[in-house]
Amino acid sequence: MAGIEFVDVTRVQRGMWRPVLERVDLRVRDGELMVLTGASGSGKSALLRALAGADETISGRVLIDGKDVTELAPDKRGVSMLAQGFALFPQLSVRDNIAFPLTMRKNSQKAVAARVAAIAERCGVANYLSARPEALNFDLRQRAMMARALVNEPLAVCVDEPLAGSGVPMMMRARTPIATLQREFGVTMLYATCSSTDALAIADRIAVIDRGVVQQVGTASEVFERPETVAVAGFVGQWPMNVIPAVHRDGFAHVGGLRVKVGSAQAEALTGDRVLIGLRPEELNLGGDASIGDGSTGGALTAVAVLIRDDGREYLVHARMDGPDGPVDLVVRQQRGAPPVRGENLLITANAAAAHLFDAGTGRRLPD
Structure with a gap:
């Protein structure tokens, strides 16, 4: 596991008139669940992609465990990246979904089988390895998703809008096992969501982003009770200020x-x-x-x-x-x-x- 640091990171996407990330400075502690929240298009996903190496930055540095990884290829960074939704392939069994990151690296079948069995047991999906994702309920799909993210023992995990389009009611979102498993494994995690109520429910700390700029970083109580900017005040909370x-x-x-x-x-x-x-x-x-x-x-x-x-x-x-x-x-x-x-x-x-x-x-x- 490792701490993460973004130092003066800026990214401009082609065709856009302003940076999608603008001089971002953010430190994520070792083993912390940092939730990035903000409106759609605020730069949350761009920050995750900058960490995972999926997007290049035009300036600044990205450090993992004190090592500058800004120029490293994505597969050399030790970062698992889960895209929007439950991030599971519907045509594959739970076993094959979890094994996917290992099979892509051409590990032996024996090693893959052993690792999948071990992580499935720890994540609580060992009895569902033959099932397809559609057969799993809300809790089990997220557990399978986390098993896939953790199977290759990453230094950090990026989770991008895991409940987007899932149809999960707001009242159930605070019950997500993602936060529980993150703390059980002690893995450093960046979790992006447009829902500030999700952020308030699960985060160790929250980073509120607006138009590519980090507005405030703090615990749920700090961000909710003492917003540092109007952007934070008008966004955070089930019913914003x-x-x-x-x-x-x-x-x-x-x-x-x-x-x-x-x-x-x-x-x-x-x-x-x-x-x-x-x-x-x-x-x-x-x-x-x-x-x-x-x-x-x-x-x-x-x-x-x-x-x-x-x-x-x-x-x-x-x-x-x-x-x-x-x-x-x-x-x-x-x-x-x-x-x-x-x-x-x-x-x-x-x-x-x-x-x-x-x-x-x-x-x-x-x-x-």
């Missing part, structure tokens, strides 16, 4: 009837008079006390209900309000009660003490 443009004036961020205190250090860090207020859907409430309270922070927003989504336990209200620069969309997460109707005028109070403040010019978090 509302980002509301406001005007900085007299030491406060003002929007509608809401105002949030801007500290002196925060004011000094601003590049203009625009502030972005970040509030998670559960920090907004329909109705309530709209008074300022202590005279410094609080108030309410007025909006119009656009869509109400009711799942039987709670409901989400999608609303639209007027901001300083145009319409702003909000999501309000509410417990049970009488939901509004579409087109209804809403008074939305905010837990302003839970607000996150960002500079509108740079998108960076203002100092706490």
Whole structure:
């Protein structure tokens, strides 16, 4: 097993006007499960391919266990790469799927059989070696996939959107055995997913990527509770943070009837008079006390209900309000009660003490 380091890595794909990876610096610890998350096209797969050697970079270095592998051929790097979906060949048995990386290297049949039997036993698919992938359930297909990734004892494993197109419900994704097997074997793994909820559920650490740039690296709690950029705030979480443009004036961020205190250090860090207020859907409430309270922070927003989504336990209200620069969309997460109707005028109070403040010019978090 080995640690991995990307040093100032940049890649530009032919025909694209901007880099798919732009000066990426990222360190993955030995034995760590690092989850790369971001929207489709953000650069997650490109980073995996740069590690595996499937794509060339135009600058920077890739190191595995301290060794510069930037110029090495893919088969010399010791990296297993699993593509999107369950990464199993449907026409082959589980045995032949697991054996595939070994047979491609022309190992003896006896050695292949012994290694496949051993890894299948450890991964929990020894009783299904004769079956085709379509006969396996969600759990077993992932175990077979991991067995194939680990059969040649790689230094690192790259897993690219393993649940994409699988039809696996979101509620089952946290049960994936991938993370369990990764920790059991102690293999270093980079796991790419467009689902930040998947990332929050399984990662040792998360790297959030937006437009080829690593925005933030940290544990699930660090990334969720203290997003460093607007890109992270607006992406991470089952229901990402509302980002509301406001005007900085007299030491406060003002929007509608809401105002949030801007500290002196925060004011000094601003590049203009625009502030972005970040509030998670559960920090907004329909109705309530709209008074300022202590005279410094609080108030309410007025909006119009656009869509109400009711799942039987709670409901989400999608609303639209007027901001300083145009319409702003909000999501309000509410417990049970009488939901509004579409087109209804809403008074939305905010837990302003839970607000996150960002500079509108740079998108960076203002100092706490």
